[in-house]
Amino acid sequence: MMQKLILYNSLTNKKELFKPVKEGYVGMYVCGPTVYxxxxxxxxxxxxxxxxxxxxxxxxxxKVRYVRNITDAGHLTDDSQEDKISKKARLEQLEPMEIVQKYTTDFHQILEKFNFLPPSIEPTATGHIMEQIETIQTILNNGLAYEVNGSVYFDVLRYNEKEHYGILSKRNIEDAIENTRVLDGQSDKKNPQDFALWKKAEPEHIQRWNSPWGEGFPGWHLECTVMSTKYLGEEFDIHGGGMDLKFPHHECEIAQAQACNHVNPVRYWLHGNMLTMNGKKMAKSTGNNILPEEIFTGENENISKAFAPSVARFFMMQAHYRSILDFSNDAILAAEKGFNRLMEAVDLSKKLKAGEESTLDIRSWQEKCYEAMNDDFNSPILIANLFEAVRWINLINDGKESLVQSDLDLLNLALNDFVFDILGLENSMDKNDDSRIVDGLVHLLIEMRKVARANKDWALSDKIRDELLAVGVQLKDGKDGTTYSLI
Incomplete structure (x- = not known):
């Protein structure tokens, strides 16, 4: 069922009709995590x-080929010329590949809990060193890079003579020159804005590979250019990532691909916006931060209880991917109420009895859901339409509206499509009846403990808390009451 789909293209800063490179096929590359x-x-x-x-x-x-990489080498830290993975390996006194394995496993486990579909291909930077060396050599041969003391740099000014370095971020080269800060170890560059394609490995650098220019490691920007074009071709449909990657990372990707293949590599650039917390930027240093696992356990002072992964997913789907989203305890509590209402309605819809006539236009409602998704994947408008269906389901259940069987079947099919297949939510209550029983029993004991505390029966209160802890249930007393997490 092909639909007319409109995307917001960051390259042109406007919405455009989606026309794939090859009819019926989509090639999509998304910058994956640096696993440190x-x-x-x-x-x-x-x-x-x-x-x-x-x-x-x-x-x-x-037919979609979705490529999302793993950066396991070459990502320099902001304040030095040291690779993030090598730095973490040195601090934890582990091999770099131990760091990579540890955090790649964490990444996959978290995404699985959030019900992500795996990408079609998940290439690693270290698995494509030879291709990166070949690409560097091509750029050198084309006169758009230079080698100095074992490192190779992209010549931005030379490239900018014929192409536009800044086409994506809408920066001009003069601003880039003026605003480029000088870092230690950059004295080898012709110009401060030139970026590394290959870095010479200093004696203390752990990750290193042989190359025509000596032992070293690839530049972070280069990895994505090589892996995206290897698996999706010299020109492909969609490149995605966070807005923080637009410059310099994605800008450099375009320049490298143009310098190597003489073609603009991507038709549509899509960028997701940032997530804040309590109205401020997330930062570990200030404590204004939360990890996904802490949401599931409730073990973070910024939230009052634990939340199911699908609740957190629903919370995020309530905002458009290009909008800033603020995470707070109140916001996710509200999302949990909305999520539960939606799931209860989905369950109720399956039990509705057909009437003799349809008093509601299900096909028109379904089309509105598609219109929302076709307008640059507008998930908040889709969710608003889903809650219109929630209202209808309750009216039908109360006998105030009715649907014939074919319309009732269409409603249930559409709900399944949009709620589960597209938004990727899971009905946790429906999925695991045992967890509902456990939840009910624990809350019963929490209420008994509350009564005991009100009666100043501290012995019974402590006994309930300690017995639950012994079987892996940890209680957490807060200003809004007592919550629990499984440990």
Whole structure:
């Protein structure tokens, strides 16, 4: 069921009709994580947006090749010329590949809990060193890079003579020159804005590979150019990532691809917006931060209880992927109420009895749902339409509206498509009856403990808390009451 789909293209800063390179096929590349730490919630939001987009293309009947890489080498830190993975390996006294394995596993486990579909291909930077070396050599041969003391740099000014470095970020080269800060180790460059294609490995650098220019490691920008074009071709449909990657990372990707293949590599650039917390930027240093796992356990002072992964997913789907989204305890509590209302209605809809006539226009409602998704994947408008269906389901259940069987079947099919297949939500109550029983029993004991405390029966109160802890249930007393998490 191919639909007319409109995308907001960051390259042109306007909405455009989606026309794939090859009819019926979609090639999509999304910049994956640099695996040196636990994946944070802002990253999850970006990947979740593209999981929804992936799901929608599949629902429309496209054959999709979705490539999302793993950066396991070459990502320099902001304040030095040290690779993030090598730095973490040195701090934790582990091999770099131990760091990579540890945090790649964490990344996959978190995304699985959020019900992500796996990408078609998940290439790693270290698995494509030879291709990166070949690409560097091609750019050198084309006169758009230079080698100095074992490192190779992209010549931005030379490239800008014929192409536009800044075409995506809408920066001009003069501003780039003026605003480029000088870092240690950049004295080898012809110009400060030139970026590394290959870096010479200093004696203390752990990750290193042989190359025609000596032992070193690839530049971060180069990895994505090589892996995207290897698996999707010199020109492909969609490149996605967070807005923070637009410059310099994605800008450099365009320049490298143009310098190597003489073609603009991507038709549509899609960028997800940032996630804030309590109205401020997330930061570990200030404590204004939360990890996905802490949402599931409730073990973070910024939230009052634990939340199911699908509740957190629903919370994120309530905002458009290009909008800033603010996470707070009140916001996710409200999302949980909305999620539960939606799931209860989905369950109730399956039990509705058909009437003799249809007093509601289900086909028109279904079309509105598609119109929302076809307008740059507008998930909040889709959710608003889903709650219109929730209202209808309750009216039908109360006997105030009715649907014939064929319309009732269409309603249930559409709900399944949009709620589960496209938004990727899971009905946790329906999925695991045992968990509902456990939840009910624990809350019963919490209420008994509350009564005991009110009666100053501290012995019974402590006994309930300690016995639950002994079987892996940890109680957490807060200003809004007592919550629990499984440990």
């Amino acid at each position: 730490s636990n994946v944070h919630l802002g990253n999850v939001r970006t990947f979740m947006s593209f999981d929804m987009i992936f799901r929608y293309f599949l629902h429309l009947g496209y």
